[in-house]
Amino acid sequence: MTSSLNEQMTVSTTMLPHYDSPLPTLYEPQPQPPKPRLMFKMPRVVPDQKSKFESDELFRRLARETEQVRYTGHRDRPSEERRQKFQNQCRDGYTEIAFVSSGTNLQLSFTPTQGGYSPDLDFNKDPGKVHIKSHFIMNGVCVRWRGCLDLERLDGVGCLEFDEDAARLEDAILRDELEKYKAKLREFEDKQRPFKPFAAASTAK
Structure with a gap:
C-alpha cells in the first residue's frame, strides 16, 4: 500500500517549461563605467x-680613461672560440663587457658593420685591437662608452663619457611629455569641477 501511494505522489518535472527572465538577477554584477585614469609615460632620463x-x-669612477675592461661573453667556451665570437658580435652590432674594478657589466650596442666598416668600430687604428663606441642611457643619463680591446686577450681599457647631443634630445622629449601630462591633468580637473559643488552640498545635508 505504501509503495502504491509513493508511486502516485511522484511528480515528474522534466517537462516543465524553462522560464527566461528578461531582467537581470539581483546577484549579477552590473557593468560599471570605466574610471578616468591619468597615464604618465615614465621618463627615460633624469631632469x-x-x-x-x-x-x-659610479659615473665618476667609470669615467676614468684608465679603467680596465674585459669581454664577458661565452666564458664557458675555449679561448679561440671566444675570440671568434667576440669579433662576430662586434660586426653584428653588439658585445658584452665589464669594468674589472667595479664589476659593472654593460651590454654594448652599436652600428653593425656594412662591407667591413662601421662608424662605431675601428679594427685598423691599432693592429690586433678594436676601438668601439656605444651610445646608451644608464641610470637616467645619456652616456657614450669609448674603449679599445685586444683581439687576442679580449681585454683593454674603456670609459664612460657624457653624451651631450643625446642628452639634449632626451631632455626635449622629457619636457614634451611633462607638458602633455600637465595638459591632461588640467583637462581632468576641468571635467571633475562640476561635480564638486554637488558633492559638497550632499556632505552638508
Whole structure:
C-alpha cells in the first residue's frame, strides 16, 4: 500500500517549461563605467643629466680613461672560440663587457658593420685591437662608452663619457611629455569641477 501511494505522489518535472527572465538577477554584477585614469609615460632620463653624471660616484669612477675592461661573453667556451665570437658580435652590432674594478657589466650596442666598416668600430687604428663606441642611457643619463680591446686577450681599457647631443634630445622629449601630462591633468580637473559643488552640498545635508 505504501509503495502504491509513493508511486502516485511522484511528480515528474522534466517537462516543465524553462522560464527566461528578461531582467537581470539581483546577484549579477552590473557593468560599471570605466574610471578616468591619468597615464604618465615614465621618463627615460633624469631632469639634470649632466649634474648627475658629474656628481654620481659610479659615473665618476667609470669615467676614468684608465679603467680596465674585459669581454664577458661565452666564458664557458675555449679561448679561440671566444675570440671568434667576440669579433662576430662586434660586426653584428653588439658585445658584452665589464669594468674589472667595479664589476659593472654593460651590454654594448652599436652600428653593425656594412662591407667591413662601421662608424662605431675601428679594427685598423691599432693592429690586433678594436676601438668601439656605444651610445646608451644608464641610470637616467645619456652616456657614450669609448674603449679599445685586444683581439687576442679580449681585454683593454674603456670609459664612460657624457653624451651631450643625446642628452639634449632626451631632455626635449622629457619636457614634451611633462607638458602633455600637465595638459591632461588640467583637462581632468576641468571635467571633475562640476561635480564638486554637488558633492559638497550632499556632505552638508
